[in-house]
Amino acid sequence: MKPAAEPAHARTASGRRRSAYPYALYLPAAVVYLVIFLVPTVMAFYFALTRWTLFDSSFVGLDNFKDFLAEQNLRVGFWNTVFYAVSTSGLKVILGLLLGVLLTSRLRSRGFLRSAVFFPVLVSTVAVGITFSMLLKPDTGLVNQVLGPYGRDWLGDASTALLSVALVDVWKGVGLATVIYIAGIASIPEEYYQAVAVDGGSAWHRFRHVTLPLSWPATYSVIILSFIGGLRSFDLIWTMTRGGPGFTSDTIASIIYKQYQAGFFGLSTAGNVLLFLLVTAIIVPLTYVLGKRQVEL
Amino acid sequence: MKRLTAEVCALVLAGVVFLVPFAFILLTAGKNQVEATALDFAWPTEWRIVENVVEVVEARDYVLLRAYVNSTILTVASVAGIVVFAAMAGFVLQRRTGKVGNVANFLVLSGLIIPPAIVPTIWLLQALGLFKTMPGLILVEVAFGVPYAVLLYRAFVAAIPRELDEAAMIDGCTGFTLFFKVIFPLLRPVTITVVLTASVAVFNDFVNPLYFLPGDDNATVQVTLYSFQSQYSTQWNLLFMDIVLITIPPLLAFVFFNRKIVAGMTAGAIKG
Numbered sequence: 009m010k011p012a013a014e015p016a017h018a019r020t021a022s023g024r025r026r027s028a029y030p031y032a033l034y035l036p037a038a039v040v041y042l043v044i045f046l047v048p049t050v051m052a053f054y055f056a057l058t059r060w061t062l063f064d065s066s067f068v069g070l071d072n073f074k075d076f077l078a079e080q081n082l083r084v085g086f087w088n089t090v091f092y093a094v095s096t097s098g099l100k101v102i103l104g105l106l107l108g109v110l111l112t113s114r115l116r117s118r119g120f121l122r123s124a125v126f127f128p129v130l131v132s133t134v135a136v137g138i139t140f141s142m143l144l145k146p147d148t149g150l151v152n153q154v155l156g157p158y159g160r161d162w163l164g165d166a167s168t169a170l171l172s173v174a175l176v177d178v179w180k181g182v183g184l185a186t187v188i189y190i191a192g193i194a195s196i197p198e199e200y201y202q203a204v205a206v207d208g209g210s211a212w213h214r215f216r217h218v219t220l221p222l223s224w225p226a227t228y229s230v231i232i233l234s235f236i237g238g239l240r241s242f243d244l245i246w247t248m249t250r251g252g253p254g255f256t257s258d259t260i261a262s263i264i265y266k267q268y269q270a271g272f273f274g275l276s277t278a279g280n281v282l283l284f285l286l287v288t289a290i291i292v293p294l295t296y297v298l299g300k301r302q303v304e305l
Numbered sequence: 306m307k308r309l310t311a312e313v314c315a316l317v318l319a320g321v322v323f324l325v326p327f328a329f330i331l332l333t334a335g336k337n338q339v340e341a342t343a344l345d346f347a348w349p350t351e352w353r354i355v356e357n358v359v360e361v362v363e364a365r366d367y368v369l370l371r372a373y374v375n376s377t378i379l380t381v382a383s384v385a386g387i388v389v390f391a392a393m394a395g396f397v398l399q400r401r402t403g404k405v406g407n408v409a410n411f412l413v414l415s416g417l418i419i420p421p422a423i424v425p426t427i428w429l430l431q432a433l434g435l436f437k438t439m440p441g442l443i444l445v446e447v448a449f450g451v452p453y454a455v456l457l458y459r460a461f462v463a464a465i466p467r468e469l470d471e472a473a474m475i476d477g478c479t480g481f482t483l484f485f486k487v488i489f490p491l492l493r494p495v496t497i498t499v500v501l502t503a504s505v506a507v508f509n510d511f512v513n514p515l516y517f518l519p520g521d522d523n524a525t526v527q528v529t530l531y532s533f534q535s536q537y538s539t540q541w542n543l544l545f546m547d548i549v550l551i552t553i554p555p556l557l558a559f560v561f562f563n564r565k566i567v568a569g570m571t572a573g574a575i576k577g
Binding site for chain 2: 030034049110121143240268288
């Protein structure tokens with residue numbers, strides 16, 4: 009009797025547990041996500057192969073992608089996107105780590121400094137873009153007044169436009185990297201630092217052999233986050249240069265907008281697919297490599 | 306002594322780099338039109354704060370006020386959707402593992418990484434009759450905002466003991482009742498975090514309103530600021546007053562809830 013009763017009891021118990029967490033709870037999120045995000049993402053792979061007016065589309069094969077690779081003003085966006093993502097995330101890692109170390113030290117003003125560094129993260133990108141466009145103006149802008157003879161037309165010159173926007177992006181985003189590093193450094197057990205102190209290690213030793221290796225999870229997060237943000241960055245570039253002068257500071261995201269405005273919906277969507285491939289091609293291996301490094305430590 | 310010098314240096318440098326742009330915004334916003342054109346740091350001879358506020362608000366038939374109303378509706382509705390939908394999903398996702406859970410986890414990560422396909426989304430919204438409508442834009446913000454919120458909720462639910470669910474089940478609470486009566490109130494701390502981070506993100510969003518809700522009638526504050534940029538190419542005092550007015554909501558959030566916001570933005574990051 010007993011052995012027979014036990015499984016039956018277990019079955020009802022597990023049956024009850026199952027129904028306690030019904031999949032129906034997924035439903036609202038799933039419907040919105042699938043319809044508004046996933047369906048367009050999948051459909052993009054088809055529409056990218058068409059000449060498309062929203063109402064009807066004719067299949068043109070890989071023509072849109074050929075345009076992207078053949079036309080100079082489209083191809084430049086591809087490399088600009090990579091440059092922008094690499095330079096912004098590199099600088100955010102370096103400056104975020106430095107500020108993180110500084111702001112976890114025993115500075116009396118660290119509360120104030122943390123706030124000052126973090127606040128730009130919450131300010132609208134459009135506002136930041138407009139403000140820095142003014143500060144970077146060739147004749148009257150503050151930056152050039154300070155630099156004097158070394159000043160130049162930062163946003164009007166093809167060789168500095170994208171770099172200038174990238175630096176403003178770092179200004180706005182480094183606060184997030186900093187607070188991530190602060191959280192990471194704060195979670196390092198005090199014993200490690202005591203061990204270095206016992207061995208008579210210098211501040212550099214503390215940084216090089218404790219802080220740097222043990223804040224690796226923070227570095228990992230900062231790199232991934234700023235890469236994802238940098239690759240799809242649009243609003244700052246659009247408010248500061250509109251992709252100009254000419255098309256020299258265009259990124260894939262700004263080309264998507266330009267082609268959309270011009271009515272080339274198929275070409276615009278091909279840009280989206282390229283961006284998707286670029287993001288996947290960079291983020292997936294990066295996650296793998298960085299994640300592996302994390303395990304080894 | 307050495308420490309003090311270093312501290313002073315750090316303070317001055319951070320002050321210059323991070324505060325000067327804001328000082329510039331405030332100074333220019335208070336100047337008259339002629340002085341603002343200089344774009345310098347000269348102290349305004351007269352403060353025209355009230356006049357400039359009035360002029361910006363009245364510009365183009367009160368477009369800024371309408372934009373504020375639009376942005377408020379958009380933010381409140383989107384954040385409400387994100388909170389409820391993501392909390393429900395995060396709860397099941399943490400409690401019930403299996404194939405469905407694996408798929409859901411994969412979709413959450415995809416949602417964080419994949420850039421949205423713009424024109425196909427417009428095509429789809431048009432097919433549903435939601436393109437260029439506020440409900441359409443709200444759905445877009447919810448769809449794009451849910452994945453990160455699910456991550457935060459999933460992590461928080463993990464800290465709520467299952468014994469609590471079981472106790473509630475003995476009282477006959479399962480499914481939706483269990484979630485809304487027992488679990489959701491317990492999620493309050495993380496809900497506040499989600500509300501703050503999502504509000505800042507939606508309120509500051511420029512790209513999605515630009516694509517999915519174009520037109521002056523529906524403009525959100527960010528889009529208004531963008532169109533002011535070309536319109537006010539000579540009236541920089543008004544442009545910067547507009548920036549000041551638009552920065553007030555995030556500033557208030559920052560002043561009162563700084564810690565919560567930082568916690569929300571770093572929570573997902575440190576665990577990876």
